Amino acid sequence: MDRKRLFNPLGNDSLLERKIIKGDSTNLFNLNNVKYQWANLLYRTMMGNFWIPEKIDLTQDKNDYENLTDYEKNAYDGILSFLIFLDSIQTNNIPNVSDYVTAPEINLVLSIQTFQEAIHSQSYQYIIESILSKETRNSIYDKWREDKVLFERNKYIAEIYQNFLDNQSDENFAKVIIADYLLEALYFYNGFNFFYLLASRNRMMGTSDVIRLINRDELSHVVLFQQILKEIRNENPKFFDEEIIYEMFKKAVEQEINWTNHIIGNQILGITEETTEAYTKWLANERLKSIGLKAIYEGFEKNPYKHLERFADTEGEGNVKANFFEGTVTSYNMSSSIDGWDEF
Numbered sequence: 224m225d226r227k228r229l230f231n232p233l234g235n236d237s238l239l240e241r242k243i244i245k246g247d248s249t250n251l252f253n254l255n256n257v258k259y260q261w262a263n264l265l266y267r268t269m270m271g272n273f274w275i276p277e278k279i280d281l282t283q284d285k286n287d288y289e290n291l292t293d294y295e296k297n298a299y300d301g302i303l304s305f306l307i308f309l310d311s312i313q314t315n316n317i318p319n320v321s322d323y324v325t326a327p328e329i330n331l332v333l334s335i336q337t338f339q340e341a342i343h344s345q346s347y348q349y350i351i352e353s354i355l356s357k358e359t360r361n362s363i364y365d366k367w368r369e370d371k372v373l374f375e376r377n378k379y380i381a382e383i384y385q386n387f388l389d390n391q392s393d394e395n396f397a398k399v400i401i402a403d404y405l406l407e408a409l410y411f412y413n414g415f416n417f418f419y420l421l422a423s424r425n426r427m428m429g430t431s432d433v434i435r436l437i438n439r440d441e442l443s444h445v446v447l448f449q450q451i452l453k454e455i456r457n458e459n460p461k462f463f464d465e466e467i468i469y470e471m472f473k474k475a476v477e478q479e480i481n482w483t484n485h486i487i488g489n490q491i492l493g494i495t496e497e498t499t500e501a502y503t504k505w506l507a508n509e510r511l512k513s514i515g516l517k518a519i520y521e522g523f524e525k526n527p528y529k530h531l532e533r534f535a536d537t538e539g540e541g542n543v544k545a546n547f548f549e550g551t552v553t554s555y556n557m558s559s560s561i562d563g564w565d566e567f
Contacts, residue, residue: 231248272440301373
C-alpha cells in the first residue's frame, strides 16, 4: 500500500478513474461530482446526528448507581472501560485509514467519524465525572491494563492496527478494514444491551440515553465500513481473502462472548451465557450477510434481546439492523431537514 500524496496536481479526478484505494485523486473535495453517492447521503445523515452529552441529565443516575448490585456496578464499570478503549483507538486510527483512501467523498465521511468518536470519548468522561466518585474514576481508565480478559480483547484489535503502521502491506491494510468493520459492527452491542437492560428496569436512564445516541452514531460507522469493504471487493476482487474475513469474525465472536460472560456472566437478570452466545452469533451472521458473505453460525437466526430495541431506537428500527438504509430518516437523525433519502 502506498500512502496517497497530499499535494497531487497531476492526479485524475474523473469518476471513471476514482477508486476507494489505489486511485490517483488530487484530493480536491468536489462534492458536486462524486462517484459514491451513498457517501453523500451518509455524510448528511451523520451531520444531522450532532449532539452534546451535557444536555442529558445524569442526576438520577448517580443515585441509581449507588443502588445497583455489586455485579451490576462491576459490569457498568467494566463495559465503560471497554467502550472508552474502543472509541479512543478509533479516534486515533481512522485518520490512518483515511491516509490510504483515494476517494475524497469517503475521506469526508471518515473525518466526520473521527469527530464523532471524539464526542463519544468525551461522553464517557461526562458519565464518569457525573456518576462515579473521585476515588474510582481513574480505575475505569486503567481497568483495561489490569483485567487480563479485557487486555487480550483490546490487544487483538490494537495489534492489527499497529501491524499496518509497522508494515503497510496490502494484506495488513485489508485486515485493518475488516477489523474496523468488526469493531463497529460487533464489538459494542452486548455492552449497549446491558445499559438498555438497566433502562428497562428504570435504572440509569440518563446513561442509556447517552448510549442510545452513541449507538446511533455507531450504526452509521457500520454502514461506512460495510460499504467501503464491499466497494473495495468490487474494485479489487482479490484484495480480501474471504477465509481471513471468516477467521477474524470467528475470533471476534469468541472474544465478544468470553468478555461478556466474564464481565456479566449469569449474575444479572435478563442476560445469560446462552443469550449472549445466541445474540453474538446472530449478530455476526447478520453482519456477514450485509457484506455479501454467507452466515457461519447455523441455528442462530433470532435476536434474543429484541424486546430491548425500544430503548435503542425511538421508532423501533433496532440497534442491530444489518442494513442502515432500510431505516427511516427520523430513526437516525435529530434533524428533520436531511434530504436525499428518496434516492434509496
